[in-house]
Amino acid sequence: MIALIDYGAGNTASVANALNELNVEYKITKRELDITSADKIIFPGVGEATYAVKQLHFANLFNLLRIIKKPLLGICLGMQMLCEKSKEGDVACLGIFPESTELFNKKNVNVPHMGWNKVDIIKESKLFLDIDNNEQFYFANSYYVPKSEHTTGTTLHDIEFAASIEKDNFYGVQFHPEKSGVVGIKLLKNFIERC
Amino acid sequence: MVSKRIIPCLDVKEGRVVKGTNFVNLRDAGSAIELAERYYHEGADELVFLDITASIEKRKTLLELVEKVAEVIRIPFTVGGGISELKDIEALLRSGADKVSLNTSIVKNPEIITNASKQFGSQAIVAAIDVKRVSNEFKIFIKGGSEETELEGFSWCKKAEELGAGEILLTSMDKDGTKSGFDLEFLSKLTDMVSIPVIASGGAGTMDDFYDAFHNANVDACLAASLFHYNELTINELKEYLNNKGINVRL
Numbered sequence: 543m544i545a546l547i548d549y550g551a552g553n554t555a556s557v558a559n560a561l562n563e564l565n566v567e568y569k570i571t572k573r574e575l576d577i578t579s580a581d582k583i584i585f586p587g588v589g590e591a592t593y594a595v596k597q598l599h600f601a602n603l604f605n606l607l608r609i610i611k612k613p614l615l616g617i618c619l620g621m622q623m624l625c626e627k628s629k630e631g632d633v634a635c636l637g638i639f640p641e642s643t644e645l646f647n648k649k650n651v652n653v654p655h656m657g658w659n660k661v662d663i664i665k666e667s668k669l670f671l672d673i674d675n676n677e678q679f680y681f682a683n684s685y686y687v688p689k690s691e692h693t694t695g696t697t698l699h700d701i702e703f704a705a706s707i708e709k710d711n712f713y714g715v716q717f718h719p720e721k722s723g724v725v726g727i728k729l730l731k732n733f734i735e736r737c
Numbered sequence: 738m739v740s741k742r743i744i745p746c747l748d749v750k751e752g753r754v755v756k757g758t759n760f761v762n763l764r765d766a767g768s769a770i771e772l773a774e775r776y777y778h779e780g781a782d783e784l785v786f787l788d789i790t791a792s793i794e795k796r797k798t799l800l801e802l803v804e805k806v807a808e809v810i811r812i813p814f815t816v817g818g819g820i821s822e823l824k825d826i827e828a829l830l831r832s833g834a835d836k837v838s839l840n841t842s843i844v845k846n847p848e849i850i851t852n853a854s855k856q857f858g859s860q861a862i863v864a865a866i867d868v869k870r871v872s873n874e875f876k877i878f879i880k881g882g883s884e885e886t887e888l889e890g891f892s893w894c895k896k897a898e899e900l901g902a903g904e905i906l907l908t909s910m911d912k913d914g915t916k917s918g919f920d921l922e923f924l925s926k927l928t929d930m931v932s933i934p935v936i937a938s939g940g941a942g943t944m945d946d947f948y949d950a951f952h953n954a955n956v957d958a959c960l961a962a963s964l965f966h967y968n969e970l971t972i973n974e975l976k977e978y979l980n981n982k983g984i985n986v987r988l
Contacts, residue, residue: 555833559808588830589858619858648932652957654860654903656934658740658782658987678740678987680813682835682860682903698738721813721835723777 544568544734545580549601551594552586552620553720560720560727566734572601582734583612586720587619591643591685592631594619608636613711613737615669621707621714622685630685638712639692641704643685651700654684659697661705661717667694668736669706669713669729677725679705679717687716713737740987741951741979742782742958743972744936745965747772749788749818752802754966767966770805776965777810779972782987784810785838785906785960787865788818789881796825800832807833815906817865821846826853830861838863838906841879844886844893847900854901862904863936864897866890868923869910875923882910890923891930898931905931906960909939914963916942924954936960944970944978951984 544561548554548570561568561584568584569576577583585607587594598604607614616624623635627642646653658678663670686703689696695706697716707714713733719726747754749769773784786806788799803816816829817838826837843850843864854862867878868890875890894905907927909920919937928935934957937950941961950956964970976986 553830553833553835555804555807555831556835559833560811562808563811588861590855593856652739652932652934654933655739656860656904657742657957659738681739682813684859684903718813721811723811727811 543580545577545583546570547577547583547585547603548572549594549603550597551589553588554586556718556720557584557586557617560730563727564731564734572603574602574606577603577606577610580612582737583610583614585614585616585620585623587617587621587623589619590630591619591622591628591635592633594623595633595635598623604636608638611711613733614713615733615737616712616714617720618683618716618718621716622687624707624712624714625687628685639687639707639709639714641687641690641692643687645685647700654682655686655699656682659699659717661695661697663695665694665708667706667708669708669715669732670695671732671736673725673728673732679719679722679726681717683716687714738985739957740782740985742936743947743975743986744783744785744958744960745772745776745781745972746785746787746938746960746962748962749786749802750790752798755789769802770809772966773806773814774809776972777812780976780988781812781972783812783958784814786814786816787838788816790818796828800828803829803832803834815863817863821849823849823853823856826857826861830857836861836863836904838865840865840867843897844877844879844888847896850897850900850902854903859901859903862902863906864894864902864904865906865908866894866897867908867910878910891926894927895930898933902933904934904936906936906938912940913938915940916964918942918946919950919954919956919959921949921954924950924956928955934958944975947975948979948982948984951979
């Protein structure tokens with residue numbers, strides 16, 4: 543069973559539709575028991591970082607998510623939440639990855655970074671199994687996680703930033719696999735079946 | 738580098754797609770869900786639904802439509818039409834829409850842009866702006882183009898950006914339905930002025946019209962309705978054409 547975390551700052555409907563297409567058993571939940579008993583966890587996120595962190599605290603999930611040992615996939619703001627800190631409101635996030643999010647420079651590029659962009663797979667990752675290099679995924683982000691040793695895929699928008707990150711049981715993708723057509727569904731399938 | 742987007746627009750009335758010329762004369766173009774699915778499979782990068790239903794049942798019908806659309810497509814979509822409150826936005830996003838577009842409500846109550854982008858993120862808030870030339874000036878129109886306002890085109894777009902909109906969907910009422918090309922004059926100036934993505938709407942007639950909007954006016958996305966609904970142009974052939982002319986699109 544997959545726990546799809548609903549903490550009031552994520553678009554669970556779209557991820558749920560994608561999971562329905564894959565015929566996967568899942569539960570939309572914010573209950574600790576559901577999350578600890580799930581095989582895998584999907585942690586979506588849209589919106590603003592300080593609001594999302596506040597919602598995580600309200601739902602009493604902040605500490606649980608830091609120590610969980612199950613494979614967890616953070617999507618978009620969910621990936622940014624896995625990092626140390628967000629420049630968006632200067633808020634402390636889960637701190638699983640040591641990186642901090644930065645704001646794109648709107649002198650050089652449009653902000654938000656909105657639309658389909660290529661992902662250059664720079665490190666072998668189970669998430670990208672059977673997915674070609676430079677496939678396009680759908681992004682909608684104003685902040686980004688800088689490229690680091692944990693980066694498995696990068697994308698170019700003014701600078702080269704982390705499109706995907708990985709460490710132990712934690713995975714993060716900046717793009718929206720649930721909104722990235724057939725290739726996005728493939729990535730979700732990889733998380734569910736191979737990670 | 739982010740790809741240029743092609744966005745079919747579905748004007749929806751009671752679940753059916755309709756398309757008028759110069760904002761009037763509606764003609765039926767089919768089931769909204771069927772068309773959405775067709776465009777998804779044909780390579781649309783995104784979809785826009787503008788609800789023009791005017792009845793008390795409107796909200797419920799629209800939410801049901803959004804839920805059904807979200808079940809069948811795996812690309813982002815925007816919903817607009819008569820949205821005036823944060824709770825409307827929340828309900829639409831929860832039903833599976835990725836963004837909402839606001840037109841009349843942001844003129845009547847500009848703070849809604851700021852409040853909505855704070856709560857849902859600016860990426861979810863599209864300022865849908867209708868402009869028309871009125872005695873050598875670009876004026877902003879609301880209520881589906883039926884009411885002229887005092888607002889000037891460029892300054893209102895800039896204001897929408899400052900208030901927190903994540904994107905501008907710019908419809909030229911002079912061009913809408915004419916198939917004589919996008920309003921390159923307005924769009925070129927606009928893309929120089931703002932640093933949020935701009936979607937061009939109104940006037941698409943040929944594949945070169947799209948090329949001109951991307952290449953000459955530097956817009957991020959182009960929107961069209963009847964061209965696609967009546968199969969005058971398929972999204973695949975349009976994207977192949979643009980790609981061959983050096984425009985960065987997703988094939």
